[in-house]
Amino acid sequence: MLDDRYPLAFRLYPYQQAPDQSHEAHHPVVVLGGGPVGLATALDLGLQGIPVVLLDDHEGPGQGSRAICFAKRTLEIAQRYGCGTPMVDKGVVWNLGKVFRDDAKLFEFNLLPEDGHRFPAFINLQQPYFEKFLFERIEAAIADGAPIDIRGKNRVDGVETRDDLVRLEVTTPDGPYALTTDWLIGCDGAGSPLRKRMGLGFEGQVFEDNFLIADITMDGDFPTERWFWFEPWFKSGASTLLHKQPDGVWRVDFQIGWDIDRDEELKEDKVRARLDAMLGPEVSYDLVWTSIYTFQCRRMTTFRQGRVIFAGDAAHQVSPFGARGANSGIQDADNLGWKLGLVLSGQAPESLLDSYDSERRLAADENILNSTRSTEFITPKTPASRMFRDAVLDLAQDHPFARPLVNSGRLSLPSTYDGSPLNGEDALPDGPARTRPGSPCPDAPLGEGFLLDQLGGGFVLLTLNAGDPAPLEMHGLNVATLNLTGALQPDLRDRYLGPAGSAVYLIRPDQHVAARWQTFDPERVVQALATATGHGS
Amino acid sequence: MTPLNTAPNIDDPDGFYAELVAAHDGLTPDDSAALNARLILLLANHIGDRATLRDAIEAAKRPNFSG
């Protein structure tokens, strides 16, 4: 049987019989799962010209939005893939957050995003739209010849891992078939059947609390801001979040405790009772979607098992506070794509893939740390923790110092891969810390556009007042150059030069800094390139 | 960093001590604990230096250990 486990928001990739269902075909890469991470991975590989088959047991994203907050780095990656703009156009940009306790506003904060970036710090967008924009980009890429094959209603029911390949058994409406692949990318979500089938652990912390989500449309007069209540006067939850989404939809999120009867709490009159208490009797609204979720913070011990590589929720799971789930999963795809591309084309040793594991595990730990801290503040686990939490809230209204201690979710930021084996020299004296090797390149205005637009999807040598080096080639690997000279724009100077008069950056295809110097020395660049592609010692 | 100063540093120690205790007069144990928590946060912010604060936390965890 191949029944849908959830109703679809959009039917994007209806089942079609694939030619190789009649015989066992071999593919270089199979992506398992068509959530945001699987779609991004397939798109990344396809844009490099790598044939990729994606298998999903549904025909599109499920109804109801899990993720709503997408961070700047995610949009930058989407822009590199060619679909950042429709996301921002559809999304809601917000900057102001307000924090309440009981019936008092404690304080408000402005995200005050730094100027000089193409994208805002955050947009709110329903996850099904995010997936739809990725899928539409995939369709456009396919039309341009990208070898991407998305197969809906293809459920993976068996996996056999060998040293030289992985064999999958797939169930379809036309019955079962099998295929083999060099590389299997497991993006099958937090419950990952693949991970379970392979008997791999997924250890971490379970938080004993339930959250009730109600997405509603209403005629109520709330501004485009993030409102968070601790112990709200309307008593609909121990905490409550209100946040705006596109299409006039509001996300309301109530913390409702551990010992609850799920089915009971999801009944419409129960949900409405909570909402009525919060919004007041005069506000009328429609329920778009309701759901109850609990959460865990956990990750796999390693994200690579031979020819199987895990990404997204399958590899790591965080609490939703801080919006780090999908956002970090997209960075997994961004990190893995170019590495797998180089390995498949023979330009890098297989061991380069181990750096995916180490870099993204570091990132997962950082995300788990941040979201665990937010969770601990919102739902304190011990009397002492609760005492300090309440003390912070007691002080926050009158004393500005206490406000930064209030943690109702921190901005999701990309990780800097400090200590990565791919990092080369940091030989720019007094260079800005934010562009040290391992850092994601900060955007900056450049000419009429932005810097990141110029950093394509390959290795780039960015030089600032450091001459006019020609593009390089090493082991068949091309390094483009972006040579900037003359009076540089201030944001660019601040972010890449600091007090230095000149700088040279080697930048990876995922727009992270590999190495940097004050002046151009081809030998050192070649050495750094070898290190960044896993050829280093 | 400013090293944690554990040498006598408070003028009028008896007066300070009496004031500290008096702040808890009539409070329930819970309210008293809450007051202490607020006080710790205010003082910690005044100190500010993370290393000094860490030393203070360590010293508080080992009241009988010197050095």
Ligand SMILES: Cc1cc2nc3c(=O)[nH]c(=O)nc-3n(C[C@H](O)[C@H](O)[C@H](O)COP(=O)(O)OP(=O)(O)OC[C@H]3O[C@@H](n4cnc5c(N)ncnc54)[C@H](O)[C@@H]3O)c2cc1C
């Ligand atoms: C309430 C809530 C709020 C959230 N808010 C945010 C937020 O604001 N920002 C954010 O970044 N993240 C947020 N998240 C997290 C985010 O939703 C997830 O991190 C994200 O969906 C993970 O994407 P994924 O592609 O790894 O997995 P999924 O989206 O779970 O996709 C997995 C896919 O694999 C398919 N699949 C599974 N098994 C098989 C099989 N055997 N064969 C074929 N296909 C299979 C599934 O059908 C599914 O399509 C939130 C999560 C929740 C629950």
